[in-house]
Amino acid sequence: MIRRVLAGVATAALLTACTSAPPEKKPPAPPAEKVTLRVLAGSELADLKPILDAAAKATGVTVKMDFTGSLEGAETVATGRADGKYDAVWFSANRYLETIPEAKKRLGAATRIMGSPVVLGLRASTAERLGWTGKPVTWKDIAAAAEAGRFTFAMTDPADSNTGFSALVAVAAALDGSGRALDAAAINKVAAPLTGFFKAQKMTAGSSGWLTDAYVKRMSGPEPIDGLINYEASLIALNNTNRLNEPLTLIYPSDGVVSADYPLTVLAGAPAGIRDAHQRLTDYLRTEQVQKQIGTETARRPAVAGVPRPAGLPESPVELNFPETRASIDALLSAYLDKLRRPSRTVYVLDLSGSMGKNGRITQLKAALTGLTGVNRTLTGSYCRFRSREEVVILPFSDKPGRPQTYTIDARNPQPSRDRLRGEIEKLQVRGNTAVYDSVIAAYGALDAAADQDRFTSIVVMTDGESNRGRDLAAFKRFIAPNDGAAAVFPILFGEAQEAQMRELGTLTGGETWDARGGDLTKAFCQIRGYQ
Amino acid sequence: MKPSNILLHDGVDDGVDHVYLTDWGIAQRVDTSDPAITRVGQMVGTPPYIAPERLLGTQADHRADIYSLAVVLYQALSGRLPFGAEGQPFPLKAHLFDPPAPLPPTVPRALRDVVMKGLAKEPDDRQQDAASFGRAAYAALNAEPKTPARARKPIMGDQDEPAPFPSRRRDPGPAGPAVARTMKPLRAVVGTIGAALLLVVAFVVVRNVVTGGDDAGCAGDPRAVRGIVGSEKEAYLRDARVAEIFRCAGYDLRIDARGSREMISSLRPGNDYDFALPSSTPTARTIMTTLKIDKSYRPFSSVMVVATFTETVDVLRANGIARRVNGTDTVSVAKLVELGRKGTRWRDLKGNTGSPNGNVVLMRTTDPADSNSAIMFVSIVSSVLNGDKPVADDGALAKVMPELCRLISYQGQKPSTSEVLFDEYLTDGPNRTPMALIYESQYYDEASSSQVPEDGRHVLLFPNPTVYAWHTLVPITEPGDAVGRMLRDDKELQDIAVRYGFRPEGRSLPDRPAPPVVVEPPEYPLLEKMIDRLGPFDQQNGKCAQ
Secondary structure (H helix, E strand, O other): OEEEOOOOOOOHHHHHOOOOOOHHHOOOOOOOOOEEEEEEEEHHHHHHHHHHHHHHHHHOEEEEEEEEOHHHHHHHHHOOOOEOOEOEEEOOOOHHHHOOHHHHOOEEEEEEOEEEEEEEEEEHHHHHHHOOOOOOOOHHHHHHHHHOOOOOEEOOOOOOOHHHHHHHHHHHHHHHOOOOOOOHHHHHHOHHHHHHHHOOEEEOOOOHHHHHHHHHHHHOOOOOOOEEEEEHHHHHHHHOOOOOOOOEEEEOOOOOEOEEOOEEEEEOOOOHHHHHHHHHHHHHHOOHHHHHHHHHHHOOEEOOOOOOOOOOOOOOOOEOOEOOOHHHHHHHHHHHHHHHOOOEEEEEEEEOOHHHHHHHHHHHHHHHHHHHHOOOOOHHHHHHOOOOOOEEEEEEEOOOEOOOEEEEOOOOOHHHHHHHHHHHHHOOOOOOOOOHHHHHHHHHHHHHHOOOOOOEEEEEEEEOOOOOOOOOHHHHHHHOOOOOOOOEEEEEEOOOOOHHHHHHHHHHHOOOOEEOOOOOHHHHHHHHHHHO | OOHHHEEEEOOOOOOOOEEEEOOHHHHHHHHOOOHHHHOHHHOOOOHHHOOHHHHOOOOOOOHHHHHHHHHHHHHHHHOOOOOOOOOOOOOHHHHHHOOOOOOOOOOOHHHHHHHHHHOOOOHHHOOOOHHHHHHHHHHHHHOOOOEEOOOOOOEOOOOOOOOOOOOOEEOOOOHHHHHHHHOOOOOOOOOOOOHHHHHHHHHHHHHHHHOOOOOOOOOOOOEEEEEEEEHHHHHHHHOHHHHHHHHHOOEEEEEEEEOHHHHHHHOOOOOOOOEEEOOOHHHHHHHHHHHOOOOOEEEEEEEEEEEEEHHHHHHHHHOOOEEEEOOEEEEEHHHHHHHHHHOOEHHHOOOOOOOOOOOEOOOEOOOOOOOHHHHHHHHHHHHHHOOOOOOOOHHHHHHHHHHHHHHHHOOEOOOOOHHHHHHHHHHHHHHHOOOEEEEHHHHHOOOOOOOOOOOOOEEEEEEEOEOEEEEEEEEOOHHHHHHHHHHHHOHHHHHHHHHOOOEEOOOOOOOOOOOOOEOOOOOHHHHHHHHHHOOOEEOOOOEEOO
């Protein structure tokens, strides 16, 4: 009997076997069972595609990823909507999930795959001007320079995105300086310097990817923003493109950072075949070769001892203690939204033309807006509500723009302000035609007319049809100059909205278009909040 | 030379096994410095077996064949190529310049060395001819397996003299004797490559792949025996050799890994587990009470240790945190409690002024809600706070709770498993995790994917006091009882346990010093009460917040 010895036949297991059964009974190299792992993942993991494709070939485990934001992902897991739909979750960290008992109990084995600290990327010229190139810089230095107006930065909304959340925890913990994980009392103590730090924040967004794009666009305009808070890996990737007119210098605050560790986490209750596939995949991803490849291709740090970190990256910075209770995290997020951040002013340009009376559209619009007035108690809903100090301008339109009505949410006692706003929303009536562009121009007028200009400003346009009164898109284009730092417009598509024009309106102003034609107007209004 | 050119013929005809080497023509062609060969990016399949000097087109001689054979052996022993994986672009640079990943620890150390030497990039560094390669491989398989290990995992001893335990003996490992046992003389029929060389291939492959039915004293249908075990023992119990020993004894060992607390809740009477193997005596006692079982086995233990860094130890010593007790350096837990109380940060420590680390000086632990190793921490600290006695009643418990809450909650979020904590310690260095409380077995585990790098920076200290995690098997059925007996009594299972870092009961391990001060953990109901009451520390009132 002659037999070819094939690669893979002789394994360590065979070496150590005590030759129990005749090998004829076993296939020589049991081919790995093909399994698809359905993974709910953070969107920045899209860059792992080549590595996961290779992993599928090597292990038989194909990863099918659906992308979502951190908070929304946490809610999907916590409410059980991931059960049966996904086999695993893969976010930048499980920290947030682990503070929600309903989510935590749904997590099974978690395996860290790679790491990346959240740091500040500063335009090289700004870093040079501040004297921060090649020197240790603390969060205290950064907050002081921000408060003094010596630089500006962009950061995602901590209630929506992990990079903003990590930076908020890091700067708060570092300014507290006690060396303990933050609690509510500590957060109050550092409110003043934190407010100073956030004075310099000139741009926000619900996702790091979107923020990066907006930051890059703005860089070529008349008012570029100096800094971008993001993962070390994302900033390096950005520096390696030719999208920037000057590179970003990475500032690693010497008093510490908060890092992503990307645990690939199988959901509790997954069947044995899935658990096994998870194990096979993570074993493969943690091999030295793949770890090096992840480092080379994505600039993320290895999660396995002995694998060198990607060339050019400094030693792991100090990791700040991360608050572990829901109460501390809520306190920090609430403080950010209600007290620390620059407040926002948003004009809601609302289509009340006759067609909004069809199919209960006006009812849906009212419900979606009402959801922001503190009556939606879901996890995302509670972070979506209008926050203390926020200015909400309601600008209804039909044949022509209506009169803008401004509501300021009281800082001390916010709920009565929100209740009043809800009362006004209830009174909205439909009739007439659709004057979209005149109304958007009126919204810019309302923003310009405000006395206090130190706010994040944006415009939300909700329309269910095509503009048929007043100026058209071409006329609007003459009105607006691109990337000049004017407020971005976020169109929400509804009903028979003119998609191409609305997308152009969004792009032109540095905004983004949301599609609620599938029916979920509430979700659209909520998601846009991260950009305000 | 590559596997597809090696033909094996077992001796059914004449009672003598043969190994044939074929495809000489191809070998000849590769031997030239054909420029096409250097464009390796286009080649698929063959480059892994070609010696670096051939790929570079420099002068190659017979020692290039030693390299190729070493690749074949590497693959036979590990199931993977030293460089490159199927279906991926071949990593030419790594092949030319990087050392290959270590062979699995299931391969006897001496044999690993032989193969690695054959894989040297420089022909001069390899075995110089086929016969010496063959002799070395043969000797490695028959070697006296006790060889001194590299000196990479010391417990800190006296700083003025070599640490009393600078190195540890590498246990023979099961693979050595196992392979040696299954060897039978083979005569290889080959060309110019030495016969002894292919004998090695023959030992590994022929005995295990082609034959195998002859000496199957353990054939037959083993019965399944299911156990629920603490996750830190999962790798050991899934070890191929462990599985094989049980199979030979008639058992097909099936393992579900769980955390201790989850284990207790999974073990309702009437489920179909044959045994439970938690990581601590208190947990085992609770299981015994729940299931009304009065028997248990304690096959091996793992002592709790502090994994730290040489530079951190200097700072700890200078500040009286690391102290000598009976000739062994220890970390004073009482001192850590005091530093926590004062809120002393790493950068406040004497001699650590350059450090940017503003976190409070603590040993990092896992989350007590999830992980047994943090429960060990609670055992240690509560005993220190209770005058070095295990907490035995509610009064004592109430007194120790505030400091426990402080030390646990100051850390903020903690890893939920000891594996993750150890990984963080290993990968992120002293900035992130200057001290981590882990199982000693994690540090000494030769089979884990988390190996301690041999850079001399990593050291172990015993906490003073420490506790033993006694891995305790509670037999639920008769087969479960047999598993317990075997784990305790079988010499080879003990040997393998040592390789996974455990301390078999009654076995003295000369390379592992005994901890100078040990306390007993509290009874499980009290431990559980402590864990349930752990919560954030109320800074204002100096107690656990509820």
